[in-house]
Amino acid sequence: MELRHLRYFVAVAEERHFGRAAACLHMAQPPLSQQIRQLESELGLQLLRRTTRRVELTPAGEAYLVRARQIVAAVSSAAGEAQRVAAGLQGRLVIGCVGSATYSLLPQLVRTLREELPDVEVSVQGEMLAPAQVEALLDGRIDLGLLRPPVDEEALSLDVLRADRLIVAVPDAHRLAARKRIRLTELADEDFVIHAGGGRSVMHDTVLARCRAAGFEPCVRHEVAETSTLVTFVAAGLGIAIVPAPVAELLVPGVAYRALTGQASVELAAATRADDEAPHLRRALAVAKILVTPPAKRPSKI
Template sequence: MSTIDFRLIRQLWMFLAVAEEQNFGRAAARLSMSQPPLTEQIKVLEHSLGIQLFERSRRGTKLSPGGVAVLPAVRQFAHQVAHLERVVREIAAGQTGVLHIGAITSAMLDTVPPLLKHLKKAYPQLTVFVREIDSVDAISGLESGELDLAFARLDAEAGDATATLPLTEDRLAVALPTGHPLASLSRIRLKSLASEQLVMSARQVSPMYFDMLTSVCRAHGLAPRILHEVRSVTSQIAYVSCGQGVALVPNSMKKLTPGNVVLRPLHEKIMVVTAAAAWSTNRHHPMVEHAVEWLRSQKR
């Protein structure tokens, strides 16, 4: 059985400091050590790896081609070690109630706040960190351990190690400028948008949602003409407000529309998942289990 080489870990930390400072003196100061031992440890690391990491000259220190090649992996390693340290500190402090949540913007407006209110009441000592994410970041965040719970536009086939719970569904509507000819209609057929330029949620942000919308459009005789791809539903509304096209958005977004934008339901009854909870099945977290159970009870 192999053992952890803590000396190598320390040397990689030193390499990262020199690579970022591009100066042995500044790197030594950053590491709270003198320069000669730092220089010696970098030489030992270069010998162990069998490559030159830095090119040294009177003009200063810069990464060699080999150093450039290994730097991304070392940065990723440092990030993972930092995450490990945070988890260990939380466990050592007995903080079983530390929860890291990632959520898309719309979920932060309606789905997440009631959950946080419940959790704070049930667990007054709970520490919750919430950050905005794109749907595409949910799975990777859960797999890496950066997130314990995610709220995004996902379907049931999110991944083998990810469980999902669809939470909110809404009918698809069209956001239009108030002066648009179609704004006078009570319902709008999808094919009526054939000549319109659409503002869509970007595929790179939520591939499943984008593919579903474009598929639905084509199934109802509309070949979407996409003018802008944006990062959130609220951004879609903002672009429509600026006269940059029309947008297919959940009907509930009418509560966020400015005075120069109207929402009209589609004639076709098309329901979309506006938020789903997702969590890793590879890790046990009591707060996640409690949160999911509460979310299920609210859905019932």
């Protein structure tokens, strides 16, 4: 028995006529009749009662038609699903994201993916520091990471999306809150709130390196894992923080964001497993690249 036998039988059973069924199948009637007889012979029972004017289903044929329709529909559905997966229109995607991008790129990315790829199931793990994302990518818990380089892992592939300027978050009652721009050296005597150290955060090392290059060792009073916690601590007056500019999207009462002089910035990159060629992942990565492109240079359709 082959799948075509089931399709032929369903066509005859629905049309109740070999001639009309043959026309629907774009084949001659004699070969169709022969295929149905082969099917009945293999099953060892009669599925159809033939008369000169029409075809009737036997009780066995009625029961067989129900299952035959299910099988034909399932095969058709499987083929369609496979084609959508191969085209990157269906699948499951888990995105990890550093805190600063959680408040800027991530919402727009997820919204666009749902609009453009509605059959791709997207889930998000926000506020993940870069080392945690690297680990999650390697063990398959996330498929796409939005993180801060550097990443020293050959099994991963990185695409730099943009460079984010560094700014200063200060309590709104702080003396520096009245300034539009702040020099890094003016923070030498301030208490700092920074992301967790010990290799857990790229921003931790970035802030220390910038301060040391400016000629001072920052007085770190608090280390935190989440950007939202960092900003909350600043609002509470526990210190100041150097953060990527997109963090300013996190509007917490009691915090003022001010520009830093100079061109200090940190990169935001998309990280994937180097051997992961899933079509829906490639589509999502392309969407992320388009979203960081200036609006005037974006294509009209993502």
